[in-house]
Amino acid sequence: MTEYFEDYEIGAIRTSHGRTITEADIVLHAGQTGDFYPHHMDKEFCQSQPFGQRIAHGTLVLSVGVGMLAGEINDVAMSYGYDNIRFLRPVFIGDTITATASIAGTREYSKDPERYGLVDEKLEVTKQTGETALVLTHIYLVEKKPK
Amino acid sequence: MTEYFEDYEIGAIRTSHGRTITEADIVLHAGQTGDFYPHHMDKEFCQSQPFGQRIAHGTLVLSVGVGMLAGEINDVAMSYGYDNIRFLRPVFIGDTITATASIAGTREYSKDPERYGLVDEKLEVTKQTGETALVLTHIYLVEKKPK
Amino acid sequence: MTEYFEDYEIGAIRTSHGRTITEADIVLHAGQTGDFYPHHMDKEFCQSQPFGQRIAHGTLVLSVGVGMLAGEINDVAMSYGYDNIRFLRPVFIGDTITATASIAGTREYSKDPERYGLVDEKLEVTKQTGETALVLTHIYLVEKKPK
Amino acid sequence: MTEYFEDYEIGAIRTSHGRTITEADIVLHAGQTGDFYPHHMDKEFCQSQPFGQRIAHGTLVLSVGVGMLAGEINDVAMSYGYDNIRFLRPVFIGDTITATASIAGTREYSKDPERYGLVDEKLEVTKQTGETALVLTHIYLVEKKPK
């Protein structure tokens, strides 16, 4: 797929399948990151906490949320960064999350405005309850159409 | 550990051990996120690309970078979000990364200024070459000292 | 172990231990294969489907079924292929499967009949309920006795 | 996606991205299946064998090959089984495989010809060398168009 900066349409939406976050996902994410905080790994401790149960790592929800929408590849875009990542509600073992992305805006890329522009895609991870777990803005550096 | 909002000192620094990002880490991260893009998984394809080799997922570098500094727990702080995540240079298989965090500033938390404040910690992931791979600002919501 | 083509006895049976297929197995298999279809990964979606719950990937049941009988090695045999793989019933999280293999027949190997023959082993994967989940024929290329 | 039995076109082709089979993939597949045969796990042993190096499990190549083409879901089709799986050449650590599937034929489903038909899709896994590692026929049970 080749979608140039000028091709992006504000409001265009992509939605992922759902995915249930399992105890295994949390165990694997602790193992990958080295974050074995009891909030994620200790059922007993968590029973004494406000949420009453283990919660998924923020970086797990973020990584899966972004990964769920890794669909067709745009040959002329690359990931530039993320802004405004906010963890709005915890994801528990057994919650099913879905990711939705919508093109929120386009901007000039001041370092090289001839060749590139920036595209802001707003990503939202929701739970089966309808609640939003995570929001972020994914920024893409996208080539402009060759002149 | 209990470190209240008022206890944070601008400029205080934490540094992680080093960690070599392996082919296994990338395989596991693809497996966790479902992102099997050829930039991460296809050695042949990558040889035709500018970097010439497979690159780690941005969310892998981010998750490990944050996890490497998951040290002692502050009982009165929680992760609020991240800002200004920028992928400055790719991390290749065999690169060794280190994370450094420094307290960059403190701010009022307008929704509940009596009880909480926001602390901005700047996190930087560097490679063994001295280059910076990733920067981000980790925002903590921290309790103020009980009056 | 050295068991030549002529040594195989029709009807000889091998049976595995049992193994419970866990949610972790499905998560790991999705991660290895990249198949994150909601039939395997989305508890909510599955509740709206005929089976009402997540089902194991066919290739997971196949891989574990074959692996469970990877016992003693026959130095003069190699895996040639599989025929007639049929998924008869779904395997759910928590099901315990057992694999049974029986020698079903021997055949000439037309490409090199002097040195090799083909042995058909029928493999059946059953569930704790007694139901059959999977059948297949595992074909081995086996050396004939040196003359 | 909804593609009925009558919609399938003989010769229609799908091709996957490439994926490099890593040492980590083999370690993970051994761990999932319990097949720790030295042909897959023992570098020293393999140096004394004809191929001179470790080879991927057949079920790994099969599972990844099938998984690589798990793209859009057809709501009215389900996996019925596989036929004629043949391991033509070994896959070594570092080989990059690609899967190609083409619709090879359609057949009546004798058990319920009113509602379903069978579709044969031929799947081929090739290596970066151009050699074929694996072939199989994937059989789908597909609903006929409602009348």
Add this chain to the structure above:
Amino acid sequence: MTEYFEDYEIGAIRTSHGRTITEADIVLHAGQTGDFYPHHMDKEFCQSQPFGQRIAHGTLVLSVGVGMLAGEINDVAMSYGYDNIRFLRPVFIGDTITATASIAGTREYSKDPERYGLVDEKLEVTKQTGETALVLTHIYLVEKKPK
């Protein structure tokens, strides 16, 4: 951290966070070790056994117990071995374990008494019930203070 042989104090105690041993941990440990005994993997079999459920591998409890206390690194100490490992009670899926280590004694190292001494640290893994699952003595070879 640099703690010489002479610095160790008998009775000094370290305690880990808690960690819940999950089904995923057992699946991963079977995969790493190749030990797929039905005592760990077969729910049905275990229902017929005295404990009535699957139990964690001894080496899993040992590895996690030791790992949970892998905190700050002592630059002048290295792991010499373990003694008196005893599996006192089984760890079940869902049990939460905590590790406690206390310096039990110091001894001369007869092979090189000028430069090294041996430190015995007693490690105990307890369950949320208060019961002890595992005890062992971890022996460290520690440098003596430079003279």
Add this chain to the structure above:
Amino acid sequence: MTEYFEDYEIGAIRTSHGRTITEADIVLHAGQTGDFYPHHMDKEFCQSQPFGQRIAHGTLVLSVGVGMLAGEINDVAMSYGYDNIRFLRPVFIGDTITATASIAGTREYSKDPERYGLVDEKLEVTKQTGETALVLTHIYLVEKKPK
């Protein structure tokens, strides 16, 4: 298999297949145990150390060494503990290890001498170089023959 206390023969030997310890094994073991010490995970740091490269966790070599000999199950024996675990030489990435176990002795079990005895099995893990990496004594609690 049923092998009573009286059936054990001093000197009886079991030998495993070989297994190459991979970078992936170390990554997975760090992930399971939470031990991310730079001796195992940081290639750059290790280059400044006496061994010059990353070394496998002691508990990894131990767990795999024991697991490699988890063959046929003796219905009347259970693992009682380990003694005299000594890490004699480091295992590096790419080393191939083999485990050998020999029955070293039998002893009375003082707590219940009528029904049980203790069997000491000496386990040795060797590298492809012929060097010994690890030794330990595995103690089994074994039923005596019914009278």
